Amino acid sequence: xxxxxxxxxxxxxxxxxxxxxxxxxxxxxxxxxxxxxxxxxxxxxxxxxxxxxxxxxxxxxxxxxxxxxxxxxxxxxxxxxxxxxxxxxxxxxxxxxxxxxxxxxxxxxxxxxxxxxxxxxxxxxxxxxxxxxxxxxxxxxxxxxxxxxxxxxxxxxxxxxxxxxxxxxxxxxxxxxxxxxxxxxxxxxxxxxxxxxxxxxxxxxxxxxxxxxxxxxxxxxxxxxxxxxxxxxxxxxxxxxxxxxxxxxxxxxxxxxxxxxxxxxxxxxxxxxxxxxxxxxxxxxxxxxxxxxxxxxxxxxxxxxxxxxxxxxxxxxxxxxxxxxxxxxxxxxxxxxxxxxxxxxxxxxxxxxxxxxxxxxxxxxxxxxxxxxxxxxxxxxxxxxxxxxxxxxxxxxxxxxxxxxxxxxxxxxxxxxxxxxxxxxxxxxxxxxxxxxxxxxxxxxxxxxxxxxxxxxxxxxxxxxxxxxxxxxxxxxxxxxxxxxxxxxxxxxxxxxxxxxxxxxxxxxxxxxxxxxxx
Amino acid sequence: xxxxxxxxxxxxxxxxxxxxxxxxxxxxxxxxxxxxxxxxxxxxxxxxxxxxxxxxxxxxxxxxxxxxxxxxxxxxxxxxxxxxxxxxxxxxxxxxxxxxxxxxxxxxxxxxxxxxxxxxxxxxxxx
Numbered sequence: 001x002x003x004x005x006x007x008x009x010x011x012x013x014x015x016x017x018x019x020x021x022x023x024x025x026x027x028x029x030x031x032x033x034x035x036x037x038x039x040x041x042x043x044x045x046x047x048x049x050x051x052x053x054x055x056x057x058x059x060x061x062x063x064x065x066x067x068x069x070x071x072x073x074x075x076x077x078x079x080x081x082x083x084x085x086x087x088x089x090x091x092x093x094x095x096x097x098x099x100x101x102x103x104x105x106x107x108x109x110x111x112x113x114x115x116x117x118x119x120x121x122x123x124x125x126x127x128x129x130x131x132x133x134x135x136x137x138x139x140x141x142x143x144x145x146x147x148x149x150x151x152x153x154x155x156x157x158x159x160x161x162x163x164x165x166x167x168x169x170x171x172x173x174x175x176x177x178x179x180x181x182x183x184x185x186x187x188x189x190x191x192x193x194x195x196x197x198x199x200x201x202x203x204x205x206x207x208x209x210x211x212x213x214x215x216x217x218x219x220x221x222x223x224x225x226x227x228x229x230x231x232x233x234x235x236x237x238x239x240x241x242x243x244x245x246x247x248x249x250x251x252x253x254x255x256x257x258x259x260x261x262x263x264x265x266x267x268x269x270x271x272x273x274x275x276x277x278x279x280x281x282x283x284x285x286x287x288x289x290x291x292x293x294x295x296x297x298x299x300x301x302x303x304x305x306x307x308x309x310x311x312x313x314x315x316x317x318x319x320x321x322x323x324x325x326x327x328x329x330x331x332x333x334x335x336x337x338x339x340x341x342x343x344x345x346x347x348x349x350x351x352x353x354x355x356x357x358x359x360x361x362x363x364x365x366x367x368x369x370x371x372x373x374x375x376x377x378x379x380x381x382x383x384x385x386x387x388x389x390x391x392x393x394x395x396x397x398x399x400x401x402x403x404x405x406x407x408x409x410x411x412x413x414x415x416x417x418x419x420x421x422x423x424x425x426x427x428x429x430x431x432x433x434x435x436x437x438x439x440x441x442x443x444x445x446x447x448x449x450x451x452x453x454x455x456x457x458x459x460x461x462x463x464x465x466x467x468x469x470x471x472x473x474x475x476x477x478x479x480x481x482x483x484x485x486x487x488x489x490x491x492x493x494x495x496x497x498x499x500x501x502x503x504x505x506x507x508x509x510x511x512x513x514x515x516x517x518x519x
Numbered sequence: 520x521x522x523x524x525x526x527x528x529x530x531x532x533x534x535x536x537x538x539x540x541x542x543x544x545x546x547x548x549x550x551x552x553x554x555x556x557x558x559x560x561x562x563x564x565x566x567x568x569x570x571x572x573x574x575x576x577x578x579x580x581x582x583x584x585x586x587x588x589x590x591x592x593x594x595x596x597x598x599x600x601x602x603x604x605x606x607x608x609x610x611x612x613x614x615x616x617x618x619x620x621x622x623x624x625x626x627x628x629x630x631x632x633x634x635x636x637x638x639x640x641x642x643x644x645x646x
């Protein structure tokens with residue numbers, strides 16, 4: 001008997017419905033074949049389904065079973081076809097009754113018949129909404145991902161046995177309640193970071209720059225001798241990032257769901273991603289790639305921060321590959337298996353030493369590098385790449401007087417740095433201004449503004465404009481730098497809650513641009 | 520253990536031969552083997568030459584005998600069939616076509632037959 005079960009396949013962030021046709025013929029030599037371009041992981045579903053059925057107390061039929069995954073010309077991968085195949089076999093055996101409405105069955109089976117956390121359930125729910133599929137049968141550990149989407153019947157399935165008794169009408173599975181916005185945003189306020197900004201002594205300028213970066217999602221490049229706190233500053237950054245907006249949250253959840261980065265039981269991603277990559281990361285690992293194409297670190301850092309420590313140690317080709325996504329906010333990956341687009345609107349935080357020994361420009365330690373070595377080291381970072389970074393700053397070594405909190409016993413004043421929570425409050429205010437400004441434009445922050453947005457939203461005073469013009473002429477800045485300066489100035493204005501960009505905002509923006517070139 | 524499996528196989532092959540004779544098959548040869556492999560039974564019926572693989576299992580706990588016949592096994596039988604036909608030109612001349620069958624037996628502890636299935640023409644399973 002032939003049964004057709006609806007399931008889905010993911011290509012990049014697109015979801016296509018896949019019909020799982022299961023034919024159970026009592027004539028012919030018994031066997032189990034899967035066709036429709038299955039990869040190894042789909043092929044192995046045979047053994048999982050067989051064992052799971054037997055261990056759920058169902059006799060595996062002595063019959064010729066053919067499973068076709070239609071459309072048959074698209075390669076299928078992943079373990080999510082286990083459940084539809086098992087349900088197809090059960091229905092062909094006449095042991096269950098399928099629901100009357102269109103239903104998606106999706107999930108990986110464990111050998112004991114229970115369902116395992118599966119990738120891409122969130123995308124499946126989105127597809128169900130678009131395709132008007134009423135019911136969703138998904139693994140219990142992944143069901144929360146689907147529960148964000150309204151108007152769907154989501155059945156969290158814990159085991160095959162439970163599903164069978166639901167489908168024959170014995171003990172129905174309770175539908176999952178929709179996760180509300182409130183419960184998602186309640187989680188969002190717990191921004192966690194390894195370090196609090198209050199723990200970092202000195203480095204006031206760097207902190208201010210990071211605040212600007214967090215507020216406007218500007219790229220930032222920190223340069224300084226070893227041990228000055230570049231890495232620590234970057235690791236403290238998640239603590240001041242604003243929460244994701246609802247729209248952003250959906251985008252990030254899509255990427256995290258399809259890559260299996262949502263923990264079992266998890267739902268919407270509400271914290272801004274903070275990804276940090278080692279410098280040995282391959283180009284495909286960073287940009288995305290493989291076949292079929294998978295999102296890389298830059299897409300996993302979408303709407304969040306990508307921290308690249310020891311920036312010049314990355315291979316040249318990897319770094320240059322960052323150029324296009326940095327500008328466009330998306331990355332197109334074309335392979336023989338097809339072409340996909342992943343969003344990649346990330347804030348780049350890069351850290352580097354100024355030279356191989358690290359002490360170039362340090363007032364106390366002498367640099368031991370030859371000029372040639374220094375040139376070679378700095379040449380690893382191309383001009384076009386650095387041009388795309390809005391904020392350049394030096395992170396000098398901290399003086400010893402600032403390192404320990406000064407004790408009042410010696411009669412010195414106690415200096416207490418601002419905590420992450422204080423800074424974050426300002427950042428959130430600035431970001432709220434941006435969210436209000438960019439309604440219905442498809443962008444979320446100042447750094448994402450295009451030239452048309454600049455003209456529409458950024459208002460400079462005459463003095464500010466004059467200063468900007470002089471800077472461009474004196475320092476021979478590029479057109480891109482000019483526009484980026486305005487964007488940074490806008491963020492600084494937002495942080496001080498001013499509507500127009502004044503001379504002082506431009507002046508501050510300029511110092512983050514020029515400092516690097518003095519070296 | 521190995522010896523026991525071997526004995527089970529012999530018992531099964533004898534039972535299969537009786538079964539096929541009862542069904543009207545003529546047995547041409549049993550256990551045709553070269554150093555490449557073995558064909559359990561070579562039979563004929565209605566001007567058709569049939570190479571038969573016999574699989575015997577005691578009990579169903581460790582998988583069915585059908586599970587033990589896969590593409591690789593069928594390929595091996597086909598290769599052996601070609602070898603047989605090359606070595607016996609008169610037989611090859613007499614029968615224009617051949618097919619591969621399987622007889623699967625499940626035996627009880629006292630070698631009594633619990634189930635016997637004759638699967639015909641497995642050539643199409645090889646693709």
